Amino acid sequence: MLHIETWKRVLIWGLVVLGLLLALPNAFYSRVETYNDAVAANGGDDTGVSGWPSFLPSGLVNLGLDLRGGAHLLAEVRVTDVYETRMQGLWPEIRNLLRNEREKIGTIRLLTTTDGTLKVRIGNADGMPEAMRLVRTLAQPVSSLTAAGTDDIVVTSAGDTLVVGLSDPEKEAMDDRTVRQSLEIIRRRIDEVGTREPTIQRQGTDRILIEVPGVGSADELKSIIGTTAQLTFQPVVSRTSDGSTPPGPGEEVLPASDEPGTFYVLETVPVVSGEQLTDAQPTFDQNGRPAVSFRFNPSGARKFGDYTAQNIGNPFAIVLDNEVISAPVIQSHIAGGSGIITGSFSVEESTNLAVLLRAGALPAGLDFLEERTIGPELGADSIHAGQIACLIAGVAVLVFMFASYGLFGFFANVALMINVGLIFGLLSMIGATLTLPGIAGIVLTIGMAVDANVLVFERIREELKSAKGPARAMELGYDRALSAIVDANITTFIIAVILFLLGSGPVKGFAVTLGIGILTSVFTAIWVTRLLIVLWFERARPKTIEV
Template sequence: MHQSPFRVAIILIVALLGIVFAAPNFLPQQVRDSLPGWLPKPGLVLGLDLQGGSHLLLEVDRAGIVTQRLSDVRRDARNVLANQNGIGNIITTDEAKNAIYIELTDPSQKEQALTALQSIQNTVNNSLFSTGTGVNELAFGELPDGRLSVTLTPEGITQRMSSLVAQSIEVIRSRIDELGTTEPTIQRQGDTRVLVQVPGFGDSTRLKNIVSQTARLTFHMVYPGLTADQAEAQGLPAGTMIVPSQDGGRELLYEDVALGGESLVDAQPSYDPQRGIPVVSFKFDTRGAVTFSEITSANVGQRFAIVLDNTVITAPVIQQPITGGSGQISGNFTTASANDLAVLLRAGALPASLNVIEERTVDASLGADSIRAGLTAGVVASVLVVSFMVIAYGLWGVFANVSLVLNVILIFAALSVLGSTLTLPGIAGIVLTIGMAVDANVLIYERMREEQRAGRTPLQAINAGFERAWGTIVDSHLTQLVAAVVLYFMGSGPVQGFAVTLGLGILTSLFTSYTVTSYQVNLWYKRVRPKELKIQHFRFIPDGTKIPFMKISRYVIALSIIMSVVSIGAAYFKGFNLGIDFVGGTAIEVQHVGGPADVGRVRELLDGLELGEVQVQGFGTPEDVLVRVQAQEGGQSADQVAVQKVQQALAGDNYEVRRTEAVSGTVSGELAWTGTIAVIIALACILIYIWFRFEWQFALAAVTTTSHDIIMTIGLFSITGLEFNLSSIAAVLTLVGLSLNETVVVSDRIRENLLKYRKMPLPELIDLSINQTIVRTSLTQFTVLLALVPLVLFGGEVLRSFTIAMTFGSLVGMYSSVIVNGPILINFGLKQKTDEELVAKKEKPADGASV
């Protein structure tokens, strides 16, 4: 109970900093703007699900890059061999092996050809992490039949992809900055992907077009005197190509780029008063202006094509030389599309094609509803937990509640300092932390009561309560932290937000539940000096219970086996109601304006759209409907068209789109695999930790018990038809930590009693240990349920399957930790220590207090 001044100073400083960093996030914007400059600005950002906006995950088209590079290498090889060295050759391309093969017309020139080909070698640097050396992009060789080979190296392809992603990020950032949006998130994900999140920008279709369009602008002369159809029938003239035009026709153009878009220095939307149409005015740099003047001067009366991403936008006749270095692009533009094209041209072309593999859009009104739902759930859970702690522990409950309040403040402060994004699952993580945070205080208080019943003085009981509970608190919190860490690194998006808040809550509760509570108890004890500690006022299970858990364990194990078999059977034969995360496709949440939605009418409206499998179901309130459309065969563009068809079909019946979510098959397969790996990694990490802290029997029993809980929870998804999505994986991993929390406490008491009661039969000892800890287990489990139930009732439909699974899993976790874990320990061969082993144990330093 000694409190050093340094320790007190740390508590006060941490509490003060927590309030200073957290408070601005809850102040009105005008108040925040008036704060002194030296105060920290709010760094907490609301996620798209809370404020609305668009989310895109883009991937560089690897196949397209490889095809383009093979084409470039083929052209360079032909140029260096035939044009520069006069070596005759025939070149073929093998895209399956990323190679070109060169057959020489004169085999005696092989050495000369190999030497010449070395000149096209290229070294690729990652522009972000360039070391100056680079990676060779090409490998040269010779086939058994005498042909020469030039192959793109895997390292070169990977490095080029990485470099292209870095360049693409800068172009995307320039484009989005041109739109004037605030606080966009543009992040690299791996070597081939870019994450784009734009809060407050609800038009995902427009954002997708602006972000993912390559916008490569080139100028070509039109081949005179011959149409595209005529050229195709007679054979293309050398050096020409046929390019589709925006109006649905085709043009015959010279392949050579007369002028490139890289020479542009400005592009602005404007209006042609003579024709009365929107156009895009552009201006070249000095070099481009000179080239443009030369081209137009030499080709008066000829047609000049402006090509954007391999489509002819316009091909006007050059009426006179254009010497000012400026011009205009006309086409089938609206005011908005002319503005968007100007944005693309000003920002520059993307260095590679980007495919949209994941798309999510949330309407601002739905975000506001999510905030209300999260706050309602949080307030109700807080009131219930705080009230229960006061009812159960009186003044000691007040001490725990003060620590709990500071705990929540520190979570928000940490999120603000880190600049983290708060999502709806993140709010769920905070609410869940509220339920779990009092666990450590209950452990301490129950230990104090036990020590006092054993004859200790109040001061001795208080000291023993804090000291002997600390080891178990650390063990139980670290097992939960393992699950949170795995969630963060293996999850994505909102799941990571949940993992961050859960992980921070675990760390801050370690500080507040022990240090802050002990400080309050110390102040109270010095002031009151009680002769007896009156800690608990209410309990579910009386002290001194002697429930024979081991005698009924065979029936319980049999029941668990039956339920596990049923769960596995349901998963195998019935399967799951897989969400968009795992099967791909598009989910569209719509809301009927003016009354309850008619699900049957919605089905009727969508039946004739020929979109494949379309599922329509009620969602949340009577006004809301969820439409799920299978992934379309045409890829992202076809998915986008499908969404537009659904919107148009429902618009006439007063349905408004509130949220869209599109996931490609590539991402859905990755998420399913990553989720499975995450659960396995979490179990393996926990097995190692518990093996290190306890003995191997405890570790294997804990993992077996937790696996039982996972199977039961997954069975719930299959049997009830709850949607199984990425949040479900988060629920399963969180249950791993919660279940082990209970298991660790019981195991820790069994380990302690093994040293204390050496001659007691093991089944009786396990019964004793469970009965000694069941008061604490029932109380902490009840506080967790007090936090989870409001999430189920008020957290909103998006979190429904997640919170139901958490509630069910927490009950199953308590049941398995109390009843199933003990028999498994016996079956794994746990035995009493011999006298020699006990002597050896006492000679070693203590490895931590236990409860």
């Protein structure tokens, strides 16, 4: 006989109610989204925030780029940028080592290079072996499992010139670290702005895909992530109006950002850099002009304090992305590791700069290979088309099931509508992003959702032909169709998992909705439809049934 224990009935209806409650906010999307934004602006506190009952769930299915509109960028990381920076950072250590052995090596002079190596001319060519031995003591093992046992630098010579470069394994390891770090910093910068559900993925060895819904244009997105925000504090050698003057070894010429025609000759090795910043906030200077306050970590604070104590009366430059934004004269010892950056900022520029500095500097520049702006009108058209597709598919399935199976088809239709609600409930609960391919996954699920019911109903028909009673026929129909239902859905679910793991972007969106749809359709077909039939049978007690 058909029988479902009371606790199972309570559990089934409880899951249905919970799923539909989680899906409910999506029926009032704009209203709930405004409410959520107000709560977020209030620091997560919903006290005094109106527009949606606080006791109801407020999670929404996030709309993807193709539904909401936004910006799409494909960026290539200039991984070779970090080679030169690494070599410049190594120069002070090499210089100190060689100076200590000046009697054997003679004078040393740093040569200008553009190939990512460090070249040092020594006065005594006979001392080259000793110079190479000293520099090799600075080598460190490559931090990579595939290059264990190899050093990070290669030391060679060419006549009286010592050449120091990065080894190939170290370059590969640095390339990987650079892209990973760029990926994380881009994610932090976008999260700082508060954008909903961005897609930030690595593609290949040195490319990053960035899709951010709700951003007005690709240019706006580039202004957030395209700036490297390399902040350094460098000693000033001199000030000039001729930017073509060649700098000396260990020096560089950079323009002033707010003084056209003015250039500064700076030492290339900074006193401290933005990597040692722990915080940056927009503020105003003593004259009420927009500025940015900053604070260093203990190491940066110590270096900054020592330098200002030893260079009172000398200027030092605040450099952002190869432009001198300020070059104040050190008036006194600056202890505590905090200060303020002033310049020709607007309020918006100072806020953006603080965001960039807080998120960290990109280790290398980005080249944007592809950029695309998707307007909200196109997203609205996609949503409308998706709604029409779901409506047509749903109505066709509902009509077919009712025409084929009568009252049993009606029960399957009720379960199908519950199934769609549960899909949106689960998508809301996990914070998934719905894309146009995701809508295709839902449409496909609507068609697949009734497969299990068709198998059961056809099996019940076969059992009725064997002159079994209605209750026994229905019980056997469910029991004997179960293995076919499970097998079919498990194989499809495995395909959805593979698509999710190996696919990207739109393919993942399709896989998520397909996988969730399989879980909810099996639940509604095996349990919800069965429970509806049992409740009807217990009340009507028919002698015969028509399937």
